[in-house]
Each structure stands twice: as structure tokens, then as C-alpha cells.
Amino acid sequence: MKTAIVLALILSAATAAAETSIIEYPDHYYAESTGSPVANPASSADRIATSASAPPSVDPQTTASPRQAVPATNFDIAAKSMDPAEVGTQISNEIQRLQKQRSELLAPQAGASSEQAALRQERAAGALRKLNRLSSELLKIPQP
Known part of the structure; x- marks a missing residue:
């Protein structure tokens, strides 16, 4: 002790x-x-750091004007009238693509680690959430 x-x-x-x-x-x-200062004594002259240079000054006349803000969501697309049948076809194609992607993700792979399998399961769950959302949107579209 x-x-x-x-x-x-x-x-x-x-x-x-x-x-x-x-x-x-x-x-x-x-x-x-x-x-340790005992094992490696250093004189103050050895430890002088080089001085950092000041950043270059910016001439206000040569600077570019700031870019104009651009909205992340474009609402102009919603303003255009799209044929409900065309929208339904696009959603149906996306649903089929997601179903195929999800079935590929759920198929077991030989030699895959448990981490890879868990990642594939998470991606499959995300695809399922998208499928459910698109299916509900497809049901909301008025049928001709």
C-alpha cells in the first residue's frame, strides 16, 4: 500500500x-x-515563436456584392398545374423503385458483418417510411 x-x-x-x-x-x-524542465531545459531564446503575419487588408471597392438569398423550397413548382394522372404515375414509379430498393436491402448478404446488416436494416426502414408517405400521397390524388 x-x-x-x-x-x-x-x-x-x-x-x-x-x-x-x-x-x-x-x-x-x-x-x-x-x-519535463529537468530532463530537457530550454532557454527562452530557443522557444521564441515566429510571429504570425496579419491577414491581408480587403479593399471595399474590389469586394463582390453579397449574393442574393435563394429560398431552399421552390413554390413555383406547386403553382404549375400538373395532370393528376401524370403525378400519380410519377409517384407509382417512385413507389416501385423504393420497393425494389427495400427488397434488395432486406436480402441477406453472405459475409456481411453485424454492423453492415444493421446499417442495411436502417436504410430499409427509411425506404419503408418513404413508401408509406408516398402511398398516402397517392391516395390523396383525385382519380379521373
């Missing part, structure tokens, strides 16, 4: 005496552990 306490005291003193030099750059910090 006494040996463990002595060993802990020695190790804590050794780690407490370690030196760390921190260099500050304009966009980040660099920290370097230089070891």
Missing part, C-alpha cells in the same frame, strides 16, 4: 512538472508539450 502511494506521488510530481508551450495564431492555437 505504501509503495502505491509513493509511486502515485512520484508520478503526480512528474506530470505536474511537464512544460507546455502555447503558440497563438490568428485562427487557432498550437499547444506543444515539451516534457
Whole structure:
């Protein structure tokens, strides 16, 4: 027990005496552990870091004007009137594609790890959620 306490005291003193030099750059910090001051004494002249240069100044006349904000959702598509039969056909094709993709994902593969199998199961579950959503949208489309 006494040996463990002595060993802990020695190790804590050794780690407490370690030196760390921190260099500050304009966009980040660099920290370097230089070891124990007893084992590797460093003079202050050896540890002088090169000064970071200032970022170039920007001329306001040459800067480009900021881009105009573009909405992520385009509502113009909804404004166009689409034939309900055409929309139904597109949704049906997407449903068939997702069903095929889901069946491929659920098919067991030889030599697949459990992580790969779990990932395939998650993708299949995502495909099923899309299938359910598209099926409900297909039911909402008025039939001619």
C-alpha cells in the first residue's frame, strides 16, 4: 500500500512538472508539450515563436456584392398545374423503385458483418417510411 502511494506521488510530481508551450495564431492555437524542465531545459531564446503575419487588408471597392438569398423550397413548382394522372404515375414509379430498393436491402448478404446488416436494416426502414408517405400521397390524388 505504501509503495502505491509513493509511486502515485512520484508520478503526480512528474506530470505536474511537464512544460507546455502555447503558440497563438490568428485562427487557432498550437499547444506543444515539451516534457519535463529537468530532463530537457530550454532557454527562452530557443522557444521564441515566429510571429504570425496579419491577414491581408480587403479593399471595399474590389469586394463582390453579397449574393442574393435563394429560398431552399421552390413554390413555383406547386403553382404549375400538373395532370393528376401524370403525378400519380410519377409517384407509382417512385413507389416501385423504393420497393425494389427495400427488397434488395432486406436480402441477406453472405459475409456481411453485424454492423453492415444493421446499417442495411436502417436504410430499409427509411425506404419503408418513404413508401408509406408516398402511398398516402397517392391516395390523396383525385382519380379521373
